[in-house]
Structures are given as structure tokens and as C-alpha cells.
Amino acid sequence: MATVVEQQQEAVTAGRGPTAGSALGAERALLRFLEPHFAGEGFPWTQLWGYVGSLVLTFAAFGLVIHHLLTPTALLGLVLVLAAGQASLQLGVFMHLRESRGPAWQVLPLGLSFAIGVGMIVASLWIMAFKWGVS
Amino acid sequence: MTPMPHFAVYLIHTLFPPDVRRPTEIGADVMMGVVAIWIFVHMTRHHRWGWLWHEWFTTVDHKKIGVMYLVAALIMLFRGGIDALMMRTNLALPLHPVISAEEYNEVFTTHGVIMIFFMAMPFIFALFNAVIPLMIGARDVAFPRLNAVSFWLFAFGAALFNVAFVVGGSPNAGWTAYPPLTELAYNPGPGLNYYLMALIISGIGTTITGLNFLVTVLRLRAPGMTLMRMPMFVWSALNTSALILFAFPPLTVALLMTLLDRTAGTHFFTMGGGGMPMMYVNLFWLFGHPEVYIVVLPAFGVFSEVFATFSRKRLFGYDSMVLSMTAIMVLAYGTWVHHFFTMGAGPAVNAFFGVSTMLIAIPTGVKIFNWIFTMWGGRVRFTVAMLYAMAFIPTFILGGATGILLATVPADYQLHNSYFLVAHFHTMLIGGTVFGLLAGMYYWWPKMFGYSLRESQGKLAFWLFASGFWVTFGPQYLLGFSGMTRRMDTYPLGLGWHSLNVVSTVGAFIMGAAFLILVYNVLWSMRHGVRDQTGDPWNGRTLEWSLPSPVPEYNFACLPTVGERDAWWGVKEAFRRETGADEDAAPTPQVRAEDIRGLHLPRNTAYPFFLGASFFVFGFGVVFTWWIIAAIGFAGIACTLVYAWFDHDEHLPMPADEVRHHEATLGRLLA
Numbered sequence A: 001m002a003t004v005v006e007q008q009q010e011a012v013t014a015g016r017g018p019t020a021g022s023a024l025g026a027e028r029a030l031l032r033f034l035e036p037h038f039a040g041e042g043f044p045w046t047q048l049w050g051y052v053g054s055l056v057l058t059f060a061a062f063g064l065v066i067h068h069l070l071t072p073t074a075l076l077g078l079v080l081v082l083a084a085g086q087a088s089l090q091l092g093v094f095m096h097l098r099e100s101r102g103p104a105w106q107v108l109p110l111g112l113s114f115a116i117g118v119g120m121i122v123a124s125l126w127i128m129a130f131k132w133g134v135s
Numbered sequence B: 001m002t003p004m005p006h007f008a009v010y011l012i013h014t015l016f017p018p019d020v021r022r023p024t025e026i027g028a029d030v031m032m033g034v035v036a037i038w039i040f041v042h043m044t045r046h047h048r049w050g051w052l053w054h055e056w057f058t059t060v061d062h063k064k065i066g067v068m069y070l071v072a073a074l075i076m077l078f079r080g081g082i083d084a085l086m087m088r089t090n091l092a093l094p095l096h097p098v099i100s101a102e103e104y105n106e107v108f109t110t111h112g113v114i115m116i117f118f119m120a121m122p123f124i125f126a127l128f129n130a131v132i133p134l135m136i137g138a139r140d141v142a143f144p145r146l147n148a149v150s151f152w153l154f155a156f157g158a159a160l161f162n163v164a165f166v167v168g169g170s171p172n173a174g175w176t177a178y179p180p181l182t183e184l185a186y187n188p189g190p191g192l193n194y195y196l197m198a199l200i201i202s203g204i205g206t207t208i209t210g211l212n213f214l215v216t217v218l219r220l221r222a223p224g225m226t227l228m229r230m231p232m233f234v235w236s237a238l239n240t241s242a243l244i245l246f247a248f249p250p251l252t253v254a255l256l257m258t259l260l261d262r263t264a265g266t267h268f269f270t271m272g273g274g275g276m277p278m279m280y281v282n283l284f285w286l287f288g289h290p291e292v293y294i295v296v297l298p299a300f301g302v303f304s305e306v307f308a309t310f311s312r313k314r315l316f317g318y319d320s321m322v323l324s325m326t327a328i329m330v331l332a333y334g335t336w337v338h339h340f341f342t343m344g345a346g347p348a349v350n351a352f353f354g355v356s357t358m359l360i361a362i363p364t365g366v367k368i369f370n371w372i373f374t375m376w377g378g379r380v381r382f383t384v385a386m387l388y389a390m391a392f393i394p395t396f397i398l399g400g401a402t403g404i405l406l407a408t409v410p411a412d413y414q415l416h417n418s419y420f421l422v423a424h425f426h427t428m429l430i431g432g433t434v435f436g437l438l439a440g441m442y443y444w445w446p447k448m449f450g451y452s453l454r455e456s457q458g459k460l461a462f463w464l465f466a467s468g469f470w471v472t473f474g475p476q477y478l479l480g481f482s483g484m485t486r487r488m489d490t491y492p493l494g495l496g497w498h499s500l501n502v503v504s505t506v507g508a509f510i511m512g513a514a515f516l517i518l519v520y521n522v523l524w525s526m527r528h529g530v531r532d533q534t535g536d537p538w539n540g541r542t543l544e545w546s547l548p549s550p551v552p553e554y555n556f557a558c559l560p561t562v563g564e565r566d567a568w569w570g571v572k573e574a575f576r577r578e579t580g581a582d583e584d585a586a587p588t589p590q591v592r593a594e595d596i597r598g599l600h601l602p603r604n605t606a607y608p609f610f611l612g613a614s615f616f617v618f619g620f621g622v623v624f625t626w627w628i629i630a631a632i633g634f635a636g637i638a639c640t641l642v643y644a645w646f647d648h649d650e651h652l653p654m655p656a657d658e659v660r661h662h663e664a665t666l667g668r669l670l671a
């Protein structure tokens, strides 16, 4: 995947023309964020464990729900905790959240995603609330 | 499992149940068979299979992927159009229906699904792939191989969907597929599973495309191209991608849960099992409303380019265009309940979403005014692309006005699911999306293929298409007012519906004729179309027109440096000032030999194709719940992915001399 990024980087470094100025150094650092760095880093143990971990978390939640081991409130709480664990695992291991170099601009889209996600869930709960009145 | 002698009987009954043995189906099968044999013979006779494989099926070049999307979209437009004509024929002949009620259900379902997912979406991706990298001065998209993966997931998803009416039976629960219509108890057989698997598979591809173009636009712009210097079409790609990223997951989840209900005995949406069917409706429209903006924002982008170019003016109110498009993107996430006001969620919920819907009219209105002011005082050229853009304005105003009516909750209780709604969404989808996509096709065709589509034929098709549109859908608003509801296969006489329906059907056939002329236009121009010598046939404004047509594999020999918005127009203006040349003159851009350096192009690969094929096998297995076939497909997916993981040989070096040589043959090398 690196080709296009590299070429763009080259062009940016080459810095032809009046617009290529000091700001481009920072741009270059930002682009490096996109470089794949798995090559030469040995076997991806983190990813493997992350994968196993995500499966364990999924089946734990599924098992809890299927076997009715807890009261509804406790169940809901525990599943939410597992979900939070799952989310951080996905972001940390597979979405390279910890690998930022330079300004951590991914905080912005992450915040946006979080807002949209929470908005969708809260609104859905609100929309569906009438169901308890009906049934 | 049935014992062996019965196995063949079982197979035939499952694969070819009575509902795929009706005359219409068999007729279509024969036609498809003839076409397939013709293609096979033609390809073999001319030894074209290798060419197809090496040049197209394994390509990762965004321009070729764009062409493949376009071909697929036009074929699907044909299929969806045939479906439309079948329905319209039925509705014109209430006394002698040509298709049964069951068939009508299948036809409106496939029509809706194909038009939205397998016509509009690939058409949009065709235009994105064809020009977005060129407009921002990049050599490809950010992830060229994933781009091919997206295409093949779409293509095999579409193929799986189209297999349904030949093998096993079509889905029939509408493009929305609400439960309980989709519950196994009420809808046995493979039909709905086809819908679910096809949309899950192609949906994965779409999500990846969204991601790909998001990264491309944010990260691969040429030096100097700041966000506020991007062409409007690039802005529309950015916003569309952002919508795709959040809109498709709810759909995939909803479809997956329905699939589990049908195949694994869960009860997410089954009323009898304590499930909540209304949650499906909520999830579907959580996707569905953003989807309508996913299909219309790219059209807005096309119109912005077309209006500016053919008015010979820069786009009026660029800043407000950017702002309003972004506002639409954000607001699009907050209106989905307007598709199910009648579900009964209560006045507070309905009022909130009614108002949020009406809010969208504000940024949309801003855009309409800006387009009109772009033409104002400009030197307007009535090309085919411009005609579609101009026809869009009144259509979209009508669609917007009727949309506001539908957003008024008390009115919606009356209008919901009537022909008023059918007319409204076709006004938006045809007058907005299809006009926009066709405008984009005519506008960028020379860039994609190196020759223009003949304007006179294109204009004939345009006039038939646009007038046919009004004849078809104008009467449907009235039919809605007089109480005709959506998804009716026929109706009794004496309700005052007949003559309006006949008019509507006549209009539909006019649009069908327009499509045939359009196809003729393409075929004629393939042979006799005017070559585009300069690369800039329309006196364009944005970077893609600075390149030769068709564009070389590497796009830009040297990446451009952008100093202003409408970068290419700026270059031309400077040239005209300096040389005192005539005001439409354009320089041929030249590169200095020493500026050209060796490049790396993304190398062709077959794995995206095999990944798609494996998904197809997997999907087919799941559709019939033949788990062995599904397992084989799954193994194929796993193997392809592992192969792709270890395949680091993805660069194809292109030495500087080869680029220089190519530029020299194009007459663009400064000695």
C-alpha cells in the first residue's frame, strides 16, 4: 500500500514551486503515519493475541446471555464492561491508535465517531421507548 | 439428508422451484443464455480471455476499475429498467395483468435493490474512481489493492443477487425487507437469503470504498491543494465517504441479525419469539436516510463542476457550498425517523425528527441558489451534461417541496406509502441522482475513454429522458392524492386511477426509449466519436483536464503544484495573459525531462478477484443453508486473505526513461 503514499511524500519533499514551504515538513511527518511498519517487525504476536482476546470477549458475552447466569441488571452491566474492553482492544491493537507520531490528529475523528455512535444509540433508545408503553 | 436417489429430485426442487419456472423467468433465462453464449464465442474467437484477465480482472488501476464500475452500473440500469417497465405495464392494464401478484412483489423488490445498490452505488464509484485521484493530483487511490477488493465484492454481490431469479427464487419483501415479512415462518425458501447475503457482501466492499476515498482525499492531495482549494466534486466524495463509513455498519448488522433469525434460530426480530421487529426498521433507516444522501451528494458534486465549466465562471459561493454540503452530511444522520413516523413513536419523537428533516432544506436551498448564480451572467453552453444539470434544478425543487410535505408529520400519516411517496423518491433519485450521474458520464467520458459521446444523439436521449420523467412521475403525485398505495400489483376500475396510470406508463416507455438511444449513442461513439486531442475538450477548470485523454497509467509524470482553486483554469489564464492568445486558448502542459523521476505503480494482482469469488461461493452456500459449500467458500476467503497478507510484492517500478518516452509520444516533453 505504500507506493502512492511514498510518491506523494517524495513530491512533497521535493518541494517544487512557491507553495512548498516550511509547512511541508510537518505534512511529511503526518504522512509517515500511513506507512505500514509491519515489515521487518517479526511475527505479529500482538495482533494474534488481540484476535484471540476479541473472540474470548465475544463468546463470554454470548455465553452470559445464553445461559441466564445473572440478573438482567447485572448482566447488562457486565456486557457493557465487556463491550468497553472489546472496543479498546480493537482500537488499540488493530486500529493502531497508540502508534501516532506527530500531532495526534486522530483524536478528532475518534471524538466525532464517538459522538455519532452515542447519538445513534441514545436516539434509538428514545425512539423505541414507546414500545414499553405498548406492550 | 435425503437418501441418494432422492437427492437429484431434492436438488431440482430446491434450485428450480415452480416460481423460477414461470414464462417471464424462462424468457429471461433464454435471453441471458443467448447473450452469455454470444459473449463466450466472441471472446474465444478473438482470443480476448487473456486480455480480459490481465488488463481488467487483475487490474488495480483506479481508472480501469472506474470503467468496470461504469459497465456494471449501465447493465444494472438496464435490468432495473426492465423491471420498472414490467410493473408499469401491469399497472396500465388492470383488467389483464401480465404478471401475478407474487411476481409483482419480486419485481419491485429487485427493481428497488438493483437501482439503489447495484446501479446508483457503482455508478457513483465509477465517477469517483475515474476522476478523484486526477482532480487532487495523485497517482492512485490510497489503497489500490483494497480498491480492487471493493470492486470484486460489489461485482460478486451483484452477481449473487441476480442469480436469484434463475436459481432458487427471488426475494420479495421490498428493498426495505421489514420483518415479519422476512421471518422464516412467513417467507420460506432461499429468496430472502439472497437479498441478505448479496447486500452483506457488496456492503463490505462499499464500506472499504468509503474508507479508501476518505484517506485518499485527506492524505494524497498534491502539494498546495489545501482543503479549500479542492474541486466541489472532491468535497462531495469526502462527504459521501464519511456518510458511508457510519451508515453501512447499521445495515450490515441489521441484515446479519435477520440472517441469524432465518438460519440459526435466533429471535432478534421475530415477534413470536420476543424479538422486536421495529428495531429492524430503526436500524434499516439509520442506514437508509444517510444512503439517500450518499447517492445524491456525488450528483451535487458533478453539477457543481458542470455548471462552472459550461458557464465559463468559477462556482458561485464556493465557501457556502462547502459549508452547506458538510452541514447536509451531519444533518443526514439526524433525520431517519421520517421514514417511519406512522410506527407510533409518539409526538415528541416525531416532532423532533420532522423539524430536523425540514432543517436540511436550508443548506440544500443554499446550493440551489449558488448553482443558479453560477449560471447568472455566465456564458452558458448547452452541452448534454449541462442540459442534465439544468433539468435537475426544477426537478429537485419539486422533490424538495414534496419532501417537506412528507416531513410534516400529520400530512405524512396521509401520504405515507402512497404513490405520492413513490413519485417523491423517484423525483429525487432520477432528477437528482440519475441526472447527475448521466451528466457526469457525458462530462468525463472523453477523459475516461479518449473520445467524446456524440452530442446530438445525447441531446435526443436527454430530451426523451427528462420529458419522460415528468410524464411518468407527474401523474403519480395525483394518484397518491386519490389514494393509490405503493406496491399494488393491480387495482379495480372505477376509482379514477386508470387514465393517470396509463399516462405514467407511457412516460416510462419514453424513458425506456431514451435509455436505448443512450446505449446507441455510446456504441456509435465507440466507432465514430471525436478523438479528444488536447485532453481538455470542454475548456475545463480542474486538474484532470490538464492531462491527456485517456490518462497515462501513472496519471501525472510530475505531480503538480497547486496555487489556487480551479488550478488548471489558473494555468490557462496565466498563459492567455502572457501570450495574449485568444481567450479559449490552452497551453499543452510540458514537463522537463530532468524533473521526471522513476515511479512505482501498484502491481496487478488476482487476489481481489478470488476473494470476491470465494465470497460468492460462501454466500451461495449460506443462501441454501448448504453448509459444506459455505465452508468451502469460507476456506477460500481465508486462504486468499492469508495469501494477500504475505504478498508484499506490490510495487511495479517504472523507470524514469519509460515515463519520459511516454510523455514524449504525447508531445508533452520539454526537450
Ligand code: HEM
Binding pocket: B081, B084, B085, B087, B088, B108, B109, B111, B112, B113, B115, B116, B120, B173, B174, B175, B176, B422, B426, B429, B430, B433, B434, B472, B485, B486, B487, B488, B508, B511, B512
Ligand atoms: C425508468 C425509470 C423508473 C421507473 C418507470 C420506475 C418505476 C417504479 C415502480 C413502478 C415502482 C414500484 C412502485 C410500487 O408498486 O410500489 C418503483 C419502486 C422503486 N423504485 Fe423505481 N422506477 C424507475 C427508476 C428508478 C431509479 C433510477 C431508482 C433508484 C435510483 C428507483 C428506485 C426505486 C425504489 C427504491 C423503489 C421501491 C421499491 C420497493 O417498494 O421496495 N427507481 N419504481
Ligand SMILES: [Cu+2]
Binding pocket: B288, B289, B292, B335, B336, B338, B339
Ligand atoms: Cu430519509
